[in-house]
Amino acid sequence: MKNIFPLIFTVVNLLIIPLLLTGVIRKVKALMQNRIGAPVLQPFYDVAKFLSKSETISKNTSWVFTAAPIIGLSVAFLAGALFPWSGSFLPGKFAAASNIFLLIYLLALGKFFSMLAAMDTGSAFGGLGASREATISMMVEPIVITGLGALCLNAGTPNLQSAFAGNINPIIAGLTGTALIIASLAELSRIPVDDPTTHLELTMVHEAMILENSGRNLALIEYTTAIRSCIFYGLTTQVFFHMLPFTHSMNPILQYAAGIAGVLLFGCAVAFAEGILVKLKWRxxxxxxxFGTVLSLLAALIAVTQR
Amino acid sequence: MNLSQIDFLAAAAAATAVMMCGITGIQTQFRFLALQTALFSGICLLEGFSSHGQHMAQFIILAAVVLIVKAAGIPLFLMWAANKMSIIRDKGNTASPPVTLIMAFGAIAAGYFLIPQFAVYSAGNPVSAGMAVALLFIGMIFMVTRRLAISQVTGFLIIENGIFLYGLTQAKGMPHLVEMAVVFEALIAVLIAGLVILRINRNFEHIDVTQMRGLRH
Structure with a gap:
């Protein structure tokens, strides 16, 4: 009975929460702009609609273009199932699978294939978007690696699951959490770095890459993006929870509920920020x-000196 | 190693100095400067508590003076001056703000690892000594890499904060009258520098230090 909860939580995490998060973000963003906005469940209908539509594929593409969304989604599923972003923990024998380097490389693998697919179409915008996305992820990865590395060094284990189950220095948690906010805004193409709803191809980053996708491909890509957002927001929320002393001694169900509430609130905060901030110049x-890199480095400095 | 509360506040002040190196908005820089100096008045109070009430009144007066003069007065004056000259951003001169940020982080790491080697151990708080020296380095980096003359004043104030921190945490038994005099000295220095910069701005219509070399002719 005790082992059934993590299983249920994982299924809910992968099937319901990601698209719900997307819906909540869009709803809050609409409310910030004085619109009523689409219903919260609209992303589910969108994915269902895209899945039932036929797709248009350019004659110039190779197998990479059709395979990339599938690879991206499977990698995102794997990462979403293995890493404790929602506050629910898998049984102990899976703990070693939540290694931080596995997380980094899984996310990088998915991203690598989406960039390949963008360049495969041979369209100018695809190449432009892929090049920008590669530049951004080159700058985001040090933040994530250093920040989570500092966290794991402090907890004395390379596994996020064991690290989150134990005690973490609140100062390191605060610095890493702030760095991860900056990293997630850039990695998920949210507003200070990229505008996810822009219609101007020249300013797009992520959107320019998926310009050529339609139908089933597009559905898979939207779903992948939603899961990636959940992983990033969830990990950040969990890191921030370690600043509060009482949260990791709670009942597992309560902890899970707090984690999901945290992810959704984080989404609301991101949408709120998008309502009041403007996009940065690319330069x-x-x-x-x-700033994110330096915050991570400060966390790492504290982690190294406290050993 | 366990950080005492004084060390923690000193490290937080050094971290605000690092963040200042990456900020280009002049007004935001002054807000961070005010925050950094307010942390020093917190250190004053903690020092007072750790002296077991011996010189508590002196420490409280010093903390109040630091808070009013250095954390509120000087930044407000600089904000007024920046407004009057209508300058908004300082984008850096020799090194861009991101490079400066990384250099400032290097200064903190150097301060942390090197300074306890030759700090006065008997005084305690070796981390604070390291952070004080890191503040000196960061202030110098800030002065060298910024373009506007008003940023030189900000850099000077960071250096001044470092010296103040060293005096406060390492030199036990130094008369607080001296510390207080230093605070007012900094106020006068900033007032004079600010007014001179205002005059320069009025006469030459810019305060760009890279072009000031040409002013001799």
Whole structure:
């Protein structure tokens, strides 16, 4: 009976929460702009609609273009199932699978294939978007690796699951959490770095890459993006929870509920920020991301000196 | 190693100095400067508590003076001056803000690892000594890499904060009258520098230090 909960939580995490998060973000964003907005469940209908539509594929593409969304989604599923982003923990024998380097490489693998697919179409915008996405992820990865590495060094284990189950220095948690907010805004193409709803191809980053996708492909890509958002927001929320002393001694169900509430609230905060902030100039993005790098480095410095 | 509360506040102040190196908005820089200095008045109070009430009144007066003069007065004056000259951003001169950020982080790491080697151990708080020296380095980096003359004043104030921190945490038994005099000295220095920069701005219509070399001719 005790082992059934993590299973149920994982299924809910992968099937319901990601698209719900997308819906909540869009709803809050609409409310910020004085619109009523689409219903919260609209992303589910969208994915269902895209899945039933036929797709248009350019004659110039190779197998990479059709395979990339499938690879991306399977990798995202794997990462979403293995990593404790929702506050629910898998049984102990899976703990070793939540290694931080596995997380980094899984996310990078999915991203690599989406960039390949963008370049495979041979369209100018695809190449432009892929090049920008590669530049951003080059600057985001040090933030994530250093920040989560500092966390794991402090907890004395490379597994996120064991690290989150134990005690973490609140200062390190605060610094890493703030760095992860900056990293997630850039990695998930949210507003200070990229505008996810823009219609101008020249300013797009992520949207330019998926311009050529339609039908089933597009549905898979939307779903992948939703799961990736959940992983990033969830990990950030869990890191911030370690600043509060009482949260990791709670009942597992309560802990899971708190984790999911945290993810959804994080989404609301992101949507709120999108309502009041403007997009950075492309040249200023490295400047913004360096703050994240330095916060991670400070966390790492504290982690190294406290050993 | 366990950080005492004083060390923690000193490290937080050094971290605000690092963040200042990456910020280009002049007004935001002054807000961070105010925050950094307010942390020092917190350190004053903690020092007072750790002296077991011996000189509590002196420490409270020093903390109040630091809070009013250095954390509120000086940043407000600089904000007024920046407004009057209608300058908004300082994008850096020799090194761009991201590079400066990384350099400032290097200064903190150097301060942390090197300074306890030759700090006065008997005084305690070796981390604070390291952070004080890191603040000196960061202030110098800030002065060298910024373009506007008003940023030189900000850099000077960071250096001043470092010296103040060292005096406060390492030199036990130093008369607080001296510390207080230093605070007012900094106020006068900033007032004079600010007014001179205002005059320069009025006469030459810019305060760009890279072009000031040409002013001799």
């Amino acid at each position: 200023n993005v490295p400047n913004f991301l360096t």
